[in-house]
Amino acid sequence: MSLDWLKTTIDWPYELLYAEAHVLPDKNTNPLERILLEILQVFKEDLPTPEEAARQLGIMEPAFIAKTLQQMIEKGLLEKEANDPLDFAHCRITAGQSENSPNTGALEKHGVRFCVDAITLEHIPFLPFEPKEKPVQPLIPPSQLPAQRQHLGLDKARQWTFDQDEPFLTESGHIADMVLLPERGRYVWQNMPVALTIEGPGHLSCQLESGTPLQQEWIDQQDLKPLFFSQLRIPALDQNPFPLHAEVSPFKTWKSHVKQLIAPGRLTRQMIEGIRSAQDTLCIHGFWLGIESVRTAVLQTPCHKRVVFGGPSVLNQIPGISQEQLAKVALQQGHPLLEKALLLADRQWGIALERLSLTTSAGKQTEIIVPSFLKADIVLSFMNELTLY
Numbered sequence: 001m002s003l004d005w006l007k008t009t010i011d012w013p014y015e016l017l018y019a020e021a022h023v024l025p026d027k028n029t030n031p032l033e034r035i036l037l038e039i040l041q042v043f044k045e046d047l048p049t050p051e052e053a054a055r056q057l058g059i060m061e062p063a064f065i066a067k068t069l070q071q072m073i074e075k076g077l078l079e080k081e082a083n084d085p086l087d088f089a090h091c092r093i094t095a096g097q098s099e100n101s102p103n104t105g106a107l108e109k110h111g112v113r114f115c116v117d118a119i120t121l122e123h124i125p126f127l128p129f130e131p132k133e134k135p136v137q138p139l140i141p142p143s144q145l146p147a148q149r150q151h152l153g154l155d156k157a158r159q160w161t162f163d164q165d166e167p168f169l170t171e172s173g174h175i176a177d178m179v180l181l182p183e184r185g186r187y188v189w190q191n192m193p194v195a196l197t198i199e200g201p202g203h204l205s206c207q208l209e210s211g212t213p214l215q216q217e218w219i220d221q222q223d224l225k226p227l228f229f230s231q232l233r234i235p236a237l238d239q240n241p242f243p244l245h246a247e248v249s250p251f252k253t254w255k256s257h258v259k260q261l262i263a264p265g266r267l268t269r270q271m272i273e274g275i276r277s278a279q280d281t282l283c284i285h286g287f288w289l290g291i292e293s294v295r296t297a298v299l300q301t302p303c304h305k306r307v308v309f310g311g312p313s314v315l316n317q318i319p320g321i322s323q324e325q326l327a328k329v330a331l332q333q334g335h336p337l338l339e340k341a342l343l344l345a346d347r348q349w350g351i352a353l354e355r356l357s358l359t360t361s362a363g364k365q366t367e368i369i370v371p372s373f374l375k376a377d378i379v380l381s382f383m384n385e386l387t388l389y
Contacts, residue, residue, distance in 0.1 A: 002199040005261040005370070008231045011135035011189040012215070013118035013145055018184035019152060021161060022093075022177040023108040023168060033072055034174060036065070040078075040093055041176045042154070047088040093176070107176065110168040114152075114160050118145055118187060120214040125163040128210070131188035137230065138189065145187055152180045194219075196228065198261065202251040204358040204366065220361035225368060232368060234264045234353075236271075240290030247339060248367060249354040257352065257378045262371040268293060270373075271343055271351055278303040278345035283386050285341045286310035286328075289318045299325060303345070309386055311338055329386055337385060342374075344386075350379035 024037055039053060048056070050065040059065065066086050072078040076094055084090035093107050115124040119139065135142065157178035161169065169175075193209040206224055208216050225232065262270055268291070275282060275297040282303050289295045289308060295318075298306060308318065309329040318326075331338045341353035353371050360366060374382075 002197045002205075003255075003258065003261050004195065004197050006196040006228075006231060006263050007193065008196075008228070009137060009191050009193050010228075011132065011138045012192045012211075013135070013139060013142075014124065014131070014188050014190060015116045015118050015148060016131070016186055016188055017114040017116060017149060017152065018181045019112050019114065019157065020179045020181060021110045021112050021157075021166075021168065021175055022179065023110060024174045024176045029077065032068055033077065036068060036072065036088075037077065037093060037176055040088060040091065043088075049089075050087055053088070108168070110166070112161060112164075112166055112178075114157075114164075116149075117212075117215065120212070120218055122212065122214050123160050123163065124212075125160070125165075129190040132191060133186075133188060135189040136191075139227070142187070148182060148185045148187070149180065150182050152178055154178055196224070198356075198358065198370070200251070200255060202356070202358050204360050204368070206361075222360070222362060223364045223366060224360050225366045232264055234267055234369060234371065236268045236291050236294070237369070240287065247355070248357045251356060251358075254354055254356060257374055258372045259375045260373045262351070262373060264371065267351075267353075267371045270371075272297045274343060274345055274349055274351065275301050277349075280346045281305045281307070281344075281383070282346075283307045283309060283342070283344040283383055285337075285343070286314040286318050287341050288343060307386065309337065337382060340382075342382060344374075344379050344383050347380045347383050348376045350374035350382065 022041070024034060029037065035057065036053075039048065049062075050069075051062040054060075054062040054065050057065075069078060069086055069088075069091055073080060073091070078091045079094050080086070080091045115127055116122070117124060154175075154177065158175050161175060161178075192211060195207045195209060197205050197207070199205060204224055206219050206228070208219060211219070219227075271288070271294055275284075275294070278301055280303060282298065282301060282305070284294075284298060284307070286308050287310065289298065298308075305327070306325070307327045307329055308315065309331055311333065312330050315328050315330055318328075342350060343352075344350040350373070351371060352374055353369060355367055356370050357365060357367050
């Protein structure tokens with residue numbers, strides 16, 4: 001059985017890439033012409049001679065390569081200076097439409113945008129979200145994002161374009177090149193809902209509510225405490241830190257006491273509501289009275305009996321409260337309730353703050369302070385222990 005603890009959001013980073021796809025309309029070319037166009041695109045930095053190309057293609061006569069290049073020039077697929085030799089090195093693919101043959105364009109140019117997960121590096125074909133330019137709860141600090149891409153492999157670009165079902169793709173078209181436009185690229189963020197749960201035996205897990213399998217796999221390998229530090233922070237403890245010497249509670253015992261977990265950011269509000277609703281008896285650990293808003297609520301509650309308990313050092317540090325305002329119960333060293341930051345009311349309602357040692361999905365041990373509502377029978381048992389004094 002798992003205990004739902006915290007629902008929050010994180011901002012996940014993505015890289016937006018903008019590129020220009022150079023498409024060869026196959027309807028205007030035969031198979032050999034498409035191969036020669038591919039050679040001009042793929043080997044543009046180290047173009048072969050017609051003889052080398054013929055040998056690699058299994059063509060007996062290199063002159064056939066030169067003849068085909070000439071035909072492609074006449075069709076407007078290629079351009080070259082009139083006095084230059086007829087070879088790959090002096091030919092270039094015509095961009096757009098040929099002036100002499102307006103219906104036989106060699107290359108069509110189309111803008112395309114790609115989205116890549118900055119963490120898992122997976123391609124996201126269709127954006128399922130409205131991108132945010134600035135994060136509020138970033139998964140990683142923006143300063144730690146990798147440098148933006150300057151190049152994109154042609155095979156990868158072709159696959160991504162196919163996965164996105166771009167409208168310029170047709171059965172008779174072929175992507176000859178993809179020119180990345182790095183000056184237009186940028187990082188954006190997706191606000192992603194997440195849920196933290198505590199499961200037996202002592203397992204802390206995080207579930208992405210709209211993530212991909214690779215994103216969930218990445219989260220499962222992380223130490224969740226630093227990743228969600230701000231969300232797990234209990235604001236009330238900024239005023240009065242939880243005693244560092246408090247021992248880790250045995251998980252099995254702790255879980256048998258818990259009725260429901262409390263989100264860290266809601267703890268103070270839940271305590272004050274419980275204090276104000278107490279009618280008969282209120283018992284509170286002296287630790288909590290170091291928080292001004294809680295101390296004020298305790299002194300103002302109209303309940304019949306108000307008791308503060310703890311060790312002598314804790315009770316002596318409570319500011320501005322007399323024995324008439326609040327009955328004090330000093331616990332002996334070693335008493336089981338001494339280090340339990342409890343708030344108990346009317347023998348049926350209670351809150352506890354305890355330190356747990358939990359294991360993440362990655363097998364990492366982490367200590368976390370967890371607030372929770374207690375079961376009614378546990379509240380009654382604790383209050384009975386306190387009334388013996």
